[in-house]
Amino acid sequence: MGTMIRVGAIDDHPVVLAGVAAALAQAAPDMSLVAIAGSVDELLEKAAGQEAGLDVVLLDMRIPEQAPVEVAVARLIENGLVVLLFTAEERPVPVRRAIAAGAAGLVLKVDPIETIAQAIRDVVAGELACSSQLAAMLLTDETLATRLSTRQIEILQAVSTGLPYRLVARDLGISEVTVREHLARAARSYRDGGVDTGNVHGLISRARADGHLDE
Incomplete structure (x- = not known):
């Protein structure tokens, strides 16, 4: 891929996003975290001000007072954004609701930055991304819930x-x-x-x- 992947992120912990931005800059020179926000509304406002737009959005699933995750996913998709769930959530039901709403994959906050970066590349390429065995199980193992x-x-x-x-x-x-x-x-x-x-x-x-x- 010859162009820089432009990443947005929604999380209510700025320190987490600052760490992700620094880690991506070091481990993934083909992408940059260019817009961070604490809510869907804030991210959409920032994305509108981005001249080149965003290629993918990392979405935390457990932000206080946020709409249900499937609603957040649907709003982002309606605005032409690819959504990659980026979360500590390990409950299978909300994960599957988010995927059913159109999220392109799941990465866990405990995953190595190289794994997260590859998942970002995969969803931008149109693939379903599961960053780890646990992430894959949350999406596919019907016995979990x-x-x-x-x-x-x-x-x-x-x-x-x-x-x-x-x-x-x-x-x-x-x-x-x-x-x-x-x-x-x-x-x-x-x-x-x-x-x-x-x-x-x-x-x-x-x-x-x-x-x-x-x-």
Whole structure:
């Protein structure tokens, strides 16, 4: 590739981005971190002011008060940007949501800078990039997270706030029996995958650990 790869990054830790910029300058002379921001809006504003534009954006998945990662990915793609997830996130569900929204790959913050640089080259070339075995597993290993229905997740989220079943049922316009049935089906899905969640508190904890529920 004869031209410099222009990289943008979204992260709420400036020190992290400063380190990435310095490391790329030393290890990857074919690319430069030219725009850093703490939010999607800020990055898009900076990208608009870039005469040559950006080739790829590194996106941290866990920025406080940021929209769900799949929404952030979609906004960046709508603006013509290639998105590479750059994160410490190891919960499979949000990772897969981001990929389904169009992110071009995943690199972990613990990965060597040479590995991150190669992933950047790969996504710019139109390939799906997985920087490590763990990253690949998060994207492809279906055993890492039990699938739950939208209604099951909705009920688990409500129950996790401490609402009694009768109030959850009222708020969702269903019966208390239906609430319990959905919880039982969610627990059964985990058991079918070899995980005994125990009571509803264990079920909530496991669903949160997988990324089905907000932390």
